[in-house]
Amino acid sequence: xxxxxxxxxxxxGELLLQKGIENxxxxxxxxxxxxxVQEIRISExxxxxxxxxxxxxxxxxxxxxxxxxxxLKKENYIDAMGILQAFLLHEPENTKAxxxxxxxxxxxxxxxxxxxxxxxxxxxEPDNGIAKRNLxxxxxxx
Amino acid sequence: xxxxxxxxxxxxxxxxxxxxxxxxxHGLAMKGRKVLLIDxxxxxxxxxxxxxxxxxxxxxxxxxxxxxxxxxxxxxxxHIEGVSLIPSSRExxxxxxxxxxxxxxxxxxxxxxxxxxxxxxxxxxxxxxTAGLLTISSLTAAREVYIPMQMHFLNLEGLAExxxxxxxxxxxxxxxxxxxxxxxTFFNKNTRIAKEIxxxxxxxxxxxxxxxxxxxxxxxTEAPGHGKTIFEYAPGSTGASDxxxxxxxxxxxxxxxxxxxxxxx
Ligand SMILES: Nc1ncnc2c1ncn2[C@@H]1O[C@H](COP(=O)(O)OP(=O)(O)OP(=O)(O)O)[C@@H](O)[C@H]1O
Ligand SMILES: [Mg+2]
Numbered sequence: 001x002x003x004x005x006x007x008x009x010x011x012x013g014e015l016l017l018q019k020g021i022e023n024x025x026x027x028x029x030x031x032x033x034x035x036x037v038q039e040i041r042i043s044e045x046x047x048x049x050x051x052x053x054x055x056x057x058x059x060x061x062x063x064x065x066x067x068x069x070x071x072l073k074k075e076n077y078i079d080a081m082g083i084l085q086a087f088l089l090h091e092p093e094n095t096k097a098x099x100x101x102x103x104x105x106x107x108x109x110x111x112x113x114x115x116x117x118x119x120x121x122x123x124x125e126p127d128n129g130i131a132k133r134n135l136x137x138x139x140x141x142x
Numbered sequence: 143x144x145x146x147x148x149x150x151x152x153x154x155x156x157x158x159x160x161x162x163x164x165x166x167x168h169g170l171a172m173k174g175r176k177v178l179l180i181d182x183x184x185x186x187x188x189x190x191x192x193x194x195x196x197x198x199x200x201x202x203x204x205x206x207x208x209x210x211x212x213x214x215x216x217x218x219x220x221h222i223e224g225v226s227l228i229p230s231s232r233e234x235x236x237x238x239x240x241x242x243x244x245x246x247x248x249x250x251x252x253x254x255x256x257x258x259x260x261x262x263x264x265x266x267x268x269x270x271x272t273a274g275l276l277t278i279s280s281l282t283a284a285r286e287v288y289i290p291m292q293m294h295f296l297n298l299e300g301l302a303e304x305x306x307x308x309x310x311x312x313x314x315x316x317x318x319x320x321x322x323x324x325x326x327t328f329f330n331k332n333t334r335i336a337k338e339i340x341x342x343x344x345x346x347x348x349x350x351x352x353x354x355x356x357x358x359x360x361x362x363t364e365a366p367g368h369g370k371t372i373f374e375y376a377p378g379s380t381g382a383s384d385x386x387x388x389x390x391x392x393x394x395x396x397x398x399x400x401x402x403x404x405x406x407x
Contacts, residue, residue, distance in 0.1 A: 015302035
């Protein structure tokens with residue numbers, strides 16, 4: 001082959017190299033892998049963010065429960081009621097919160113609501129001693 | 143036969159994309175294949191070359207992409223048996239300007255064509271001479287890219303850029319896309335520069351990527367003005383024989399394995 005002076009100045013190989021393509025055969029594989037690695041990184045970041053967000057939400061909900069207990073102890077029944085109602089939106093099956101809300105209800109004079117709530121608890125957990133005892137007390141005070 | 147999705151693409155204008163799309167479509171039909179030609183250029187040269195003047199008013203690719211018409215209502219049977227057409231029109235400019243900045247628009251076309259295409263052996267896209275939304279859309283919908291290219295030194299940069307674009311689209315949008323080949327157009331194999339570029343393509347892309355060249359032929363220039371393909375207008379011309387050779391090569395190249403394992407997209 002004549003290696004004299006090529007008529008073409010810049011050759012295809014150099015031009016490809018300038019575009020980051022060293023070997024045209026394997027370049028598409030490299031490009032795809034690079035893209036997938038990037039996608040994995042983005043997915044991992046998103047997963048991490050969502051996990052943090054989730055534990056923050058859980059903490060907030062847990063804080064709600066503790067704040068409600070605190071308000072109950074301070075006999076702020078209205079505040080306790082609001083907080084427990086909010087908490088139960090997140091965890092509608094949480095029987096501890098239901099029992100505490102029943103306390104707030106009965107202290108605020110909502111006798112029927114308190115009874116209904118405690119009945120819901122015993123329907124869910126027939127062996128829940130606290131709920132049964134509180135129900136008995138409520139029924140005595142009619 | 144599994145439907146093949148071809149695109150003749152190059153950012154460079156006037157390199158023979160439309161001439162190749164139209165004549166390969168007819169060539170394949172002459173071999174008994176069913177072809178759907180999809181005009182993606184607002185200049186509508188493919189529509190003008192193979193269709194009737196009234197096709198420019200027919201609901202076409204613009205209406206399909208804008209969800210104003212269903213696929214079956216935009217497909218026209220051309221005067222050539224075996225060749226159907228989705229026409230284009232100037233309105234397509236509006237699509238490009240309206241959708242270019244919207245994320246994911248480049249997949250609209252491939253989604254529109256994702257249904258049962260088994261009525262066709264070939265889908266052939268004719269994109270505009272840009273690296274814009276419509277060209278990217280065609281690369282996202284196609285599986286085999288052929289780059290028609292005049293063998294000039296200045297076009298090598300464009301070729302390298304097209305290869306990079308193909309690899310990017312295949313990495314990010316369409317793992318089934320592969321560079322199938324380069325088609326020398328306005329080809330004169332006796333010039334030194336053509337020889338060197340040909341060698342360069344073989345060296346860097348592989349021998350199988352170099353497809354039969356199309357010589358400069360006046361009948362090819364004249365045929366579209368008569369609304370005819372080269373096989374109708376000048377069946378005895380070098381243009382007709384070059385395009386028949388190319389057609390055979392493409393048709394027998396068969397369905398080659400995609401760059402990656404089959405993935406849905
Ligand atoms: N081999 C050839 N010999 C002679 N004339 C040709 C040949 N190939 C194409 N032409 C003519 O050159 C012009 C440009 O070709 P064509 O329209 O196919 O290019 P294109 O790449 O589709 O252009 P655009 O970028 O504008 O879409 C047309 O007038 C066409 O008839
Ligand atoms: Mg064109």
